[in-house]
Amino acid sequence: MAILTFTLSEEGVTAFRDALNCLSKFSEDVSIEARKDSFFLSTMNTSKSAYASFRFATNRFFGRYQYQATGQFQDKFYCSMYIRGLISLFRSRSGVESRGDVDKQTIIDRCDVAIEDGEGVKSRFIARIIFRNGLTATHRLPFEVSMPVHAKFNRQEALYHWSISSRTLKQLVDHFGPGTEYLEVNTDGDHVNFTCFSEKTISDDAVLKKPLHTSISVETDEFDDIDVEDKLQIVVSIKDIRAITQHAAITGNAIAARYSLPARPMQLSYASDAISCEFLIMTVGERGGNPAQRTKKVRKGAPSSNNHVPPHLEATSRRTSAAPSQTAAEIQRQQSEMPPPASSRQPPNPTPRLSAARASASRIGAFDFRPSQRPPPPTLRSDSLFVEDEAWEPVRDEDEDGDEDARLEWDHSADPVSGLVNRLMCPVANLETESLYFAHEPRR
């Protein structure tokens, strides 16, 4: 019996494939997590330095979406699949506009998916693909029932942020040549510099094998808004940024980056009509001499944050210009149950605390790791990505817990310069007990 059935329209298939393609640049496996009213694809890379997640609005994204709570999947269904296997269903035959008429015949018209699991039933992801020309292909893919691993991001900690048109960012990233590993972002007065470099040591006689070293200086005016510590140098993996900007540019909306200090994760997020995307990537870098100095710019005419209308395709030019902050507003709305900023120290209304506790409790089962999945020893004083220890802790009111607040603070003693590579290998995020991560938004 099917636990989950849903239908992807022609556009849905494309969007689904785009998301999978993006995820495949991080890892070989994708985690699927479905509830009555939410559907997630997520993955974490093997070095635990990058995490990607896509949230699909079930009512808008899927033509039909039905979740049947059964057996062990009363609350939610989760599984892990080989991404390439999944992508291949939607690839090649899906047709590109530029192809000839012959290929147009084999465009996917829609795709019906049923996920079966349970007592006496084989665990199968069954995709029935209906082509424009009337052909129907049915694929049965095996999957592994395993709890997804989610990384969490502490928004309160991330004091610095900027947002920029995803297409602009992609055009900038396109200037970077192959062969480099790192992207450094730093601010210098009115400019933001993106520098792409390699740390590979190259002997003198092989100097010509060095990759192109590229740096781009962008005026802060180019950003929709920006608030970053001056001279702060943040270094991330260029490969991850490429994967993210490539997908973000498809949606064409603004992409927002939030981060704090080197060796703390950076969050990149953007949303389109029915999909919201979040990435957490680990950073390294160096802090400038004057932490108090900020590079700041807020876009004029940005609508107030109570504007909850998400951007639509048919948005007029005026509304499109407002889209970035609307997007931010929507994220805000999604996370409206989150605690207020830690500085306020005020406990939020009881509901979120309860849900936070429930969310973390329900996650305890997720940390039954195979040995290979154990995180590398934390190089920072920050806590490991996983809440193994937390599972033993009693449920408590985190928002009033002084220690908890202390843990949220930056690790000033961290030496962010040495060992770029090692640093980038360290976990992308530490799981704080607060439910700050939208994947575990409490059920309503």
Add this chain to the structure above:
Amino acid sequence: MRFHSDLKNIRTFAKLTAAFSTLEKLVWLRLSDETAHFTVVPDTGSQIWSTLPMDFLFENCTIQSAEPSNTINLELSLQPLHRALKSAQGSISASLRLTKKKGVPVLSMTITTNTKSSTSKFGNAPPPAAAPLKPPSSFDDPFGDVDEDAGGADQTHLETSLRREHEKIITQDIPIRVLHPDTVASTVQPSLQEPDVHIQLPPLLQLKSISDRFTKLALASGGGGGSASSKSPRLEISANMHGGLRVRIATETADISSAWTDLDNPQLDPAQLRVPIEEHPSTKFRDRGPDSWASIYVDGKDWSRVLSAGRLEGRVIACFCHNQSLVLYVYIPHYDDGAADDAVLTYHVQAYSA
């Protein structure tokens, strides 16, 4: 040692580097007050020697060198250079500067550009329907870059600029090696003989697709026979002074040739000849009639790389010395300035006698 210059003709420069890089990864660039020499000499295979007037690619140029006659010899990797030039295409301005970064000499390219469209009016706008024609596949970029120009211009027209275009400064540092004059002294251009036959080649795309087909055919049949399968097939190229060109492949089981007729055998300028025009070998070949062919064998794979010079979109004159050598002169038109003189690349094609 100093070199600083603004770049012009960037599209041509990028095409040049693309053509060079089909033969070899590195290029030797010799800069002087008047000329820029680009020389590509792979370990085996065809070579390219070119002397471009300095103002073909550079303007507002400064050169200062302790070397004789104010020259600078650089060796650089073509891939980063090409990539940097792609970056500079469609920019507002671009300049090159010889400098040191962290003690390592680099050729630093500074590009002022703006992104083509900051915000799309249409949200998830599809790419413009009338996308410009893609270049023929066989002349595709050797680095597999997507042509960033494609669709860009159209899109700009479709979208209303919602905000002021901001200029961005892009710095591309290309790794280089400064060569000592002694190092380059041993590299000399092969001598050029007076050709038996000179002829303007048909469109290179045509010639390349037929040559490539022959090469593949020979490779396939060679593989089937089990013998000499690793050896690259040799094509016989022949031309006469009466507008005829032939490409032929002979394997154990097949003998195929393609012929072109009515091609142009351009007039020679007597002023530039070392011998009187009446005694020139090509005059003799012409007099002997259309059955007098000058032939040479070329390596199929190498020939295919040579023919990717077609991306430069210029006229190509082939000069045959029967059973000795084949030299191609590729004339590169000015895209920006139609009135200016064409620049010439000299391809010394790796050739075998019968």
